[in-house]
Amino acid sequence: MKKRIISPLIPEHQPLVIAGPCSAETEEQVLETAKALKQDQRVNVFRAGVWKPRTRPGSFEGNGSKALPWLQRVKTEVGLPVAIEVANVKHVYEALKAGIDILWIGARTSANPFAVQEIAEALAGVDIPVLVKNPVNPDVALWLGALERLEKKGIKDLGAIHRGVSQFEKSTLRNKPAWQMAIKFREEVPTIPIINDPSHITGNRELIGSIAQTALDLNFDGLMIETHPNPDEAWSDASQQVTPEQLSCILDQLIIRTDETPYTVQKNIDELRNSINYIDDQILELLQFRMNVALNIARFKKENNMTIFQAERWNELLLKNKAKGEKLGLTPTFVSKVYRTIHQESIDNQGKIFSDVINV
Numbered sequence: 001m002k003k004r005i006i007s008p009l010i011p012e013h014q015p016l017v018i019a020g021p022c023s024a025e026t027e028e029q030v031l032e033t034a035k036a037l038k039q040d041q042r043v044n045v046f047r048a049g050v051w052k053p054r055t056r057p058g059s060f061e062g063n064g065s066k067a068l069p070w071l072q073r074v075k076t077e078v079g080l081p082v083a084i085e086v087a088n089v090k091h092v093y094e095a096l097k098a099g100i101d102i103l104w105i106g107a108r109t110s111a112n113p114f115a116v117q118e119i120a121e122a123l124a125g126v127d128i129p130v131l132v133k134n135p136v137n138p139d140v141a142l143w144l145g146a147l148e149r150l151e152k153k154g155i156k157d158l159g160a161i162h163r164g165v166s167q168f169e170k171s172t173l174r175n176k177p178a179w180q181m182a183i184k185f186r187e188e189v190p191t192i193p194i195i196n197d198p199s200h201i202t203g204n205r206e207l208i209g210s211i212a213q214t215a216l217d218l219n220f221d222g223l224m225i226e227t228h229p230n231p232d233e234a235w236s237d238a239s240q241q242v243t244p245e246q247l248s249c250i251l252d253q254l255i256i257r258t259d260e261t262p263y264t265v266q267k268n269i270d271e272l273r274n275s276i277n278y279i280d281d282q283i284l285e286l287l288q289f290r291m292n293v294a295l296n297i298a299r300f301k302k303e304n305n306m307t308i309f310q311a312e313r314w315n316e317l318l319l320k321n322k323a324k325g326e327k328l329g330l331t332p333t334f335v336s337k338v339y340r341t342i343h344q345e346s347i348d349n350q351g352k353i354f355s356d357v358i359n360v
């Protein structure tokens, strides 16, 4: 059973929706956005950047504490709980003093254990939900470590935000989603809710819907989507913000699926899963068989002073299998990944016959 962050806010089987501007620019902009968002019942939490960690100096760095009373008005007058990012102890104290409902730790901060530890200590004993964005680099341990630091200080209502990772190559997306990282995270801590941030992943409002859909299909628990009354005029991250109306359209189009199997399809799925189990048994037995043949080859090689790694044979085998795989509808990238793993294991095991330590 998954823990439901800020439990009363998440309707069962509905994603938690956190929306609001990238930056709290002016009191009017904050209230106008919040009032428009409040019209859509699916929006659960209002977000706004107060202190903005910018990659390079010179961009708008947020209004700081001056913006906190604007968020208090959202809470009391509009009636939406409010969430902001905190990056240091001063931010935490100011946010708590202002009665902010939910805090999140950004990607640059979660990559720094010293900073997270200080924030955790400042929050010791405070019962406030805290969300942690994945670090800028795809490091699941660092992400988990940040949550563990908070948990050790008694913070119980924890959640994660998946915002993708930095990439050097130019791409249609601002951040590489690295979905595998989020899947691994879920594997490690199945009870912590994960919220997807399609605004930062895409950097482009046109692509938000499709990334949000992928997140829901991967069983994410919520979405954080940047929303601005006039996105093109936004003081920060203009291209990735949508109007509250556009947000409603995106939400309308999302298909919300469940990981629970309805009774009527249970039998069909069970039959298909049995086939998968049978195939997996065969794959494993064949892999064991293949490995034993490789070990016999290693014994011959040792007797005849041949090297373990045989580049020509390996290249030929890889090419042949990629071509065969493609004919069967398997992508060359996939076949190549599978065979590289098999080959590495084969080399490592042959090394044991030679008493070589290869896998270091």
Ligand SMILES: C=C(O[C@@H]1C=C(C(=O)O)C=C[C@H]1O)C(=O)O
Pocket: 294, 297, 308, 309, 310, 311, 313, 314, 317, 342, 343, 346, 347, 350
């Ligand atoms: C098994 C061999 O040793 C190595 C492992 C290979 C494999 O597992 O397919 C292929 C080439 C070699 O690098 C071999 O030489 O055939």
